[in-house]
Amino acid sequence: MTKFSTTLIVATALLATAGCAKRRPEVLPPGPGQTTGTDGSGGTTTPGGSAVVPGSRADFQQSVASDTINFGLDQFDIDSSARAVLDSQAQWLARYPNVRVTIEGHCDERGTREYNLALGDRRANAAASYLAARGISSSRITTISYGKERPLSLGSDEGAWAQNRRAVTVVLQ
Numbered sequence: 001m002t003k004f005s006t007t008l009i010v011a012t013a014l015l016a017t018a019g020c021a022k023r024r025p026e027v028l029p030p031g032p033g034q035t036t037g038t039d040g041s042g043g044t045t046t047p048g049g050s051a052v053v054p055g056s057r058a059d060f061q062q063s064v065a066s067d068t069i070n071f072g073l074d075q076f077d078i079d080s081s082a083r084a085v086l087d088s089q090a091q092w093l094a095r096y097p098n099v100r101v102t103i104e105g106h107c108d109e110r111g112t113r114e115y116n117l118a119l120g121d122r123r124a125n126a127a128a129s130y131l132a133a134r135g136i137s138s139s140r141i142t143t144i145s146y147g148k149e150r151p152l153s154l155g156s157d158e159g160a161w162a163q164n165r166r167a168v169t170v171v172l173q
Contacts, residue, residue: 055096057171064088064169069127071165073108076122078130086127089169090134097140103127104168105145106152108161113147120145127167 052058061067067089069082078086093099105120105127124143132138153160 055099057173060089060092060099060169060171063092067169068166070162071123071167073161073165074119075165076119076126078126082127083130086130087134090131090136093131093136093140097137100140100142100172102142102144102170102172103131104150104170105143105147106150106164106166106168107148108164109148109151109156110161111148116147117145120147123165123167127169 052062065085065088069078069085071077071082072079093101103124105122105124107116107120107123111119121143124145128138128141128143131141148164151160151164152166153163155161
């Protein structure tokens, strides 16, 4: 009877923890430097001659001021230059109401992994809140923090650190 009770308790614990597992998103945003092509149907052409489909990731990158906003050291507030970038993103997203985006929060290499993940999350959520305040449905926006795990610049000086303190808007397709 004891072996049966132990087996039952272990099985119950496994089922309980399996229900709490975090699910992986269906579509992962691209890593640094990764790009995706277009299918070539309609749209404008890029300098390389490939077609840009309206509402696509390429159209977003071509149409907005930037896909990236930068932050000061240990900060997550949206300054005036970030507001201008996010305003252009909000205008583009308003034109394409079915497009979903992920906002990635990033940090420089200083600080602990846990601190940087939390700071990256605050940066991504600050950008998402700003877009939501501009009329973009929050159900279209997901956020993720990479902390210091995906640096844009590999240097260890103020210039590199400034580039790595950012939030990046990625169009999901």
